Amino acid sequence: xxxxxxxxxxxxTGRNFIGSYFDRDRLVTVEYPEQRVPLRENFRQFPFxxxxxxxxxxxxxxxxxxICEKECPPQCIYIEKSKDKxxxxxxxxxxxxxxxxxxxxxxxxxxxxxEVCPFDAIKMDQDFExxxxxxFGGLLLGKTQLARPNTHFQRIHPREAAxxxxxxADERQKAEAKAKADAEAKAKAAAAAAAxxxxATTTAAVDAAKPVGARPAPTTVPGPASARALPxxxxxTVPAAPSEPGGQV
Amino acid sequence: xNPAQPYLFLAAALFxxxxxxxxxxxxxxxxxxxxxLMLNAxxxxxxxxxxxxxxxxxxxxxxxxxxxxxxxGAEAAVGLALIIALxxxxxxxxxxxxxxxKG
Amino acid sequence: MAANVDQIxxxxxxMMVDRVPDAVAPWVRAAVGVGAVLGLFxxxxxxxxxxxxxxxxxxxxxxxxxxxxxxxxxxxxxxxxKSLTKEDVVPRSADRVVHYLAPLALLTPVVLxxxxxxxxxxxxxMHVDTGLLxxxxxxxxxxxxxxxxxxxxRNKYSLLGAMRAIAQMISYELPFILSTVGVxxxxxxxxxxxxxxxxxxxxxxxxxxxNLFTPWGLAAFLLFLIAxxxxxxxxxxxxxxxxxxxxxxxxxxxxxxxxxxxxxxEYLGMFASSGMAVTLFLGGWTAPVAALxxxxxxxxxxGKLLALIALFIWVRGTxxxxxxxxLMDFAWKFMLPLALLILPVVAVWHYxxxxxxxxxxxxxxLAAAYVLLGRALVGRRRIxxxxxxxxxxxxxx
Amino acid sequence: MTPWFLLFGGLVVVGAxxxxxxxxxxxxxxxxxxxxxxxxxxxxxxxxxFLGLAQILVYVGAVAILLxxxxxxxxxxxxxxPEVRPGGWWWGGLVAALVAVGLVGALASVSGWKPRSEPMTxxxxxxxxxxxxTDFVLPLQLVGVVLxxxxxxxxxxxxxxxxxxxxxxTPKGEEPEQ
Numbered sequence: 001x002x003x004x005x006x007x008x009x010x011x012x013t014g015r016n017f018i019g020s021y022f023d024r025d026r027l028v029t030v031e032y033p034e035q036r037v038p039l040r041e042n043f044r045q046f047p048f049x050x051x052x053x054x055x056x057x058x059x060x061x062x063x064x065x066x067i068c069e070k071e072c073p074p075q076c077i078y079i080e081k082s083k084d085k086x087x088x089x090x091x092x093x094x095x096x097x098x099x100x101x102x103x104x105x106x107x108x109x110x111x112x113x114x115e116v117c118p119f120d121a122i123k124m125d126q127d128f129e130x131x132x133x134x135x136f137g138g139l140l141l142g143k144t145q146l147a148r149p150n151t152h153f154q155r156i157h158p159r160e161a162a163x164x165x166x167x168x169a170d171e172r173q174k175a176e177a178k179a180k181a182d183a184e185a186k187a188k189a190a191a192a193a194a195a196x197x198x199x200a201t202t203t204a205a206v207d208a209a210k211p212v213g214a215r216p217a218p219t220t221v222p223g224p225a226s227a228r229a230l231p232x233x234x235x236x237t238v239p240a241a242p243s244e245p246g247g248q249v
Numbered sequence: 250x251n252p253a254q255p256y257l258f259l260a261a262a263l264f265x266x267x268x269x270x271x272x273x274x275x276x277x278x279x280x281x282x283x284x285x286l287m288l289n290a291x292x293x294x295x296x297x298x299x300x301x302x303x304x305x306x307x308x309x310x311x312x313x314x315x316x317x318x319x320x321x322g323a324e325a326a327v328g329l330a331l332i333i334a335l336x337x338x339x340x341x342x343x344x345x346x347x348x349x350x351k352g
Numbered sequence: 353m354a355a356n357v358d359q360i361x362x363x364x365x366x367m368m369v370d371r372v373p374d375a376v377a378p379w380v381r382a383a384v385g386v387g388a389v390l391g392l393f394x395x396x397x398x399x400x401x402x403x404x405x406x407x408x409x410x411x412x413x414x415x416x417x418x419x420x421x422x423x424x425x426x427x428x429x430x431x432x433x434k435s436l437t438k439e440d441v442v443p444r445s446a447d448r449v450v451h452y453l454a455p456l457a458l459l460t461p462v463v464l465x466x467x468x469x470x471x472x473x474x475x476x477x478m479h480v481d482t483g484l485l486x487x488x489x490x491x492x493x494x495x496x497x498x499x500x501x502x503x504x505x506r507n508k509y510s511l512l513g514a515m516r517a518i519a520q521m522i523s524y525e526l527p528f529i530l531s532t533v534g535v536x537x538x539x540x541x542x543x544x545x546x547x548x549x550x551x552x553x554x555x556x557x558x559x560x561x562x563n564l565f566t567p568w569g570l571a572a573f574l575l576f577l578i579a580x581x582x583x584x585x586x587x588x589x590x591x592x593x594x595x596x597x598x599x600x601x602x603x604x605x606x607x608x609x610x611x612x613x614x615x616x617x618e619y620l621g622m623f624a625s626s627g628m629a630v631t632l633f634l635g636g637w638t639a640p641v642a643a644l645x646x647x648x649x650x651x652x653x654x655g656k657l658l659a660l661i662a663l664f665i666w667v668r669g670t671x672x673x674x675x676x677x678x679l680m681d682f683a684w685k686f687m688l689p690l691a692l693l694i695l696p697v698v699a700v701w702h703y704x705x706x707x708x709x710x711x712x713x714x715x716x717x718l719a720a721a722y723v724l725l726g727r728a729l730v731g732r733r734r735i736x737x738x739x740x741x742x743x744x745x746x747x748x749x
Numbered sequence: 750m751t752p753w754f755l756l757f758g759g760l761v762v763v764g765a766x767x768x769x770x771x772x773x774x775x776x777x778x779x780x781x782x783x784x785x786x787x788x789x790x791x792x793x794x795x796x797x798x799f800l801g802l803a804q805i806l807v808y809v810g811a812v813a814i815l816l817x818x819x820x821x822x823x824x825x826x827x828x829x830x831p832e833v834r835p836g837g838w839w840w841g842g843l844v845a846a847l848v849a850v851g852l853v854g855a856l857a858s859v860s861g862w863k864p865r866s867e868p869m870t871x872x873x874x875x876x877x878x879x880x881x882x883t884d885f886v887l888p889l890q891l892v893g894v895v896l897x898x899x900x901x902x903x904x905x906x907x908x909x910x911x912x913x914x915x916x917x918x919t920p921k922g923e924e925p926e927q
Contacts, residue, residue, distance in 0.1 A: 002686075002726030009670040013411040017669075020410045029414050254856065256791070259758045261852040263765050263784075265845045270769030273841030278774060278820055282781055285812065286765050289788055292804075300795045300869070308872050308880045312888075314800055315877075318807050319892045323899035325812045329819045330906035336823040337909070450779065481873050482798045489802040492810025496782055499817055503775060515821075518814060525810070542874050 041157055044124035045109055047102060048148045052089065056147035061121035063094040068113035068122055076106035077113060089168065090175040102146060104130060105139040120164050126156045256297035264290035277335065277342045281328045288321045358648040361388075362474045385477045389466050397619045398428030404665045411669035438608035443506060446605060450504035455606065455613035458497035461490040462617045465624040468544050472637045472650030476545055483544035484536065487628055488529055491583065494621065495521050498592075498602050501614070505605035513601025516676065517592030520582055523683035524589075528579035530691035531572040534698035535563055535632045544628075548636030558642050562635035566706070567714040568697045571722070573633040575691055577663075580625035582683070585618060586664060588671035591679060626660035627653075634660075686725050693721050753794040760787030778817045785809050796871050 020026045030037055051059035064081040080099035088094045113122050125148070132138030154161040264287050271283025292314045299310020336342050356363070368384055369377050402417060402425055409416030417424035442451060468483035470476040480486060495518050502514020536542060539550040553560040563569030582589040585601075593601035603614045630636060634656050637649035674682070697717055701710045760783055767780030785808040792801035872880070881889050 002722070002730060006667075006671065010666060013666065013670045016413055017407065017410045017666075020413050026413045027415060031415070251859070254859070255754060255758070256795070257856050258853075259754075259761060259791070261849070261856060262762055264852070265849045266762070266765040266769055268848060269838075269841045269845035271841075272844055273838050274769065276774055278816060278823070279769070279777055282768055282777060282816065285781070285808075286768065286784065289784070289808075293788060293791065296792055296795050296797050296800060299797070308877065308884075311797055311800055311872065311877065312880065312885055314797070315803065316888055316892055318800075318803055319896060322807050322812060323896050325815060326903040327899050327906070329815055330903035332819060333822060333907045342823045447773075447776075450776075480798065482802055485799065485802040485806070485874075489805035489810070492806050495814055496779075496809060496817075499814065500779065503817070503821070511821075515818075518818070522811075522814065540875070 039126050043126050045128045046104055046125050047113055047122045048125040049146045050121055050123055050150055050153050051147050052150050061119050062097050063119055064097040067116050071112050071116045074106045074108055076103040089172055100143040101140055103140050123153055253297045253301035257294055260290040260294040275343050277332050277344050292317050393623055397616055402427045407665050408669040435612040436609055440608040443605050445506045447504040450500050454497050454501035455610045458494055458617040459613050461493040462620045464490040469627040470545050470548055470636055471653050482542050484542045502602035507605050509598040510602050510604045513592045513598045517602055524579045524582035527575050527687035527691040531575040532632055534568055534572050534694050537698050544631050548631055551635040552638045553642040560635050560638050560640050563633045567718055568694050569633055571718050572694050575687055576629055584622040584625055587668040588674050626657050630656040686729050757787045757790035774820045782809055782813045799874055799877055
């Protein structure tokens, strides 16, 4: 009969109304700024730039290949390549971004930049509280504002970060092994070819190892300890260890 | 000067404005508006006579105006329906569009 | 003592009027009365918006506004300040004069309707012979303001919204007015005060003669209430501002204070309709049973008014929006015939003099009409349980 | 002459002038509403409460809405033709002026107006109702017939025509004949 449905509906909402005052479990909402729902690992919002180590200025993984800039559907990324090169974690000399801007008022968090990046240099952040009082300057983020250490990435997306870190560690080990092999081969060849002095061999080994260990200061010190200095040089790429408190943001 | 005279002058002004508009405007709807104004002018004079006239009857003037309002409603409905019918055939509400009705 | 409390506002007004010279006394009386009503209902408007949001939130198992002030009850002040300080945007191609006048043209008649509502014993601002007609005349002029707002914005959606609103208001105006005619027939007057007095308990009776306590009164009350929902553009009849289709209807292009005026006019219209429903069917300021007469009359009125407003909110929290054709079918095929049927039923009731004979005749007639018209409206189109091809229980896996 | 008369009379005249002289038809319709409101106020001022409110209810609530609705229904996309017929103001004004001269002359020359002999008694709504049901019952019935006929006639006129010439609903998806 006409009207029965409405009465049933009214009863239902009435039950909800009264029930919500007696049964706290009914209320599913969270009082946001004070209470927060823990974010899911898969929650993604706005990209950031990953850097190894503590210093964003030198640790950025980005090599300014500009693939993300080209792929970005709303074209919110702007990159200027550097003139000179810096060695990356494998020791290869690479460009680095002199300017890396993302206009987050344009960005739609589509994650395409992350998909296309071959260097795992840009990843999605979880920071969604990006409002600002300055609507022109405050929404254009530069290189330094975008940079986050790898430890941050490990914290927000642990699974993916672990995967990437092991891959990068493998790559680096291979590169190291290759470098060592090369160096040994070279040393052997040098030793075999000519009656070289021990000093000369050491120099060659240092030369071979140098690009890898170029970043942190200690490795630039030439010496017989150069091979030992390598793990310390790539500290940021090693999965976060408890003994490394400085990386937490 | 009798007390009804201002109202009668107002009614006359309303009637004349309505008449000029009804004769001059090209839009059939506005011609109808002019006719409505003329009807309302008549109503106003009925009420003015009812209020200030020497006639002792307490109701006739009011009744006349009341019936007139009812008829005006009917007139507006039919007139506007005619205009819609005209518009459907000629795609225009201009009075000249209806000139083929001339003999 | 009880009589003094009952008439406290009347005495206050009289004291105020006595202090000024006779020449300006009527003006003072009018100004004070209108000011009191505007202030009171303005405050009620603010509190209603908060209560509505909180109430609907609770119906949906949410918390609702709870930040500003104690339990969030000052939210309306924050909203008001916000709307006052917002930029007033007028579309470039809008018809500026009409666009500017529309909110005023909407608010003015709505405020005027409060003049004839009796808030308590001897508490009516304009005691006229034609109160009910005044109410409907003022209510009818709001349609034009809606049209002005929709047309002057030069926006497709606002024009569509205005057209919908006008079509809806005109359709529901008929049952809105017709459902009150029965009350007028029984009370024998169009004066709102007279109608309320006709519903008071006669000396020696324990039950008041509210029109709600009769079969035709109950039917007319429901019709009036449903039509009032539609006239106030409230859910389930809020098609004119259907967010999912036409964004906000006729007031899309209004911002800041003008938008607040529209909002306010809508709520004040709801209050006025509720007040009129109280006056016509719930006995106005009278107590339901004679034993409760000691409670001041204005408390009765406002209590009933608040109850009806709560009902409005409750229904809004419950019902989904109708479709346009369902809306029109309901007005013309269900409410109008029922409203017309009520008139002869009331005549027979009056002829039989009420009592058990009246009940015996009126109840079956109205119930039969209700069932038959309801069948005709929804009968054959029984909604089947929907089977989805690719989801749900009905899928053969 | 009361101040109310001046106020409402001014509204009536201004509204009527606007309704007849403004260019945009919708503005004309809205201006017409001003006239109707002014007239209703004048009726109230004259003591005809019921009539004034009925004026608002019928004219503002129904006729004006109908007018603007029809204005919107009959809009064409192309530019509006000139609003006034060629030479329209000339002979329209001429006829109106002649009528004006006649009316004003007649009004100004009224003489022998007898003042009301007894004080005015304003009929209540009840009196009006009783009168409608007794003395005026035949006109009331006739008005009912006229209104019904007009309603049916208007509905039939406004319904789209069928191809066969019969009146009724257009089949779905078919535009009315143009």
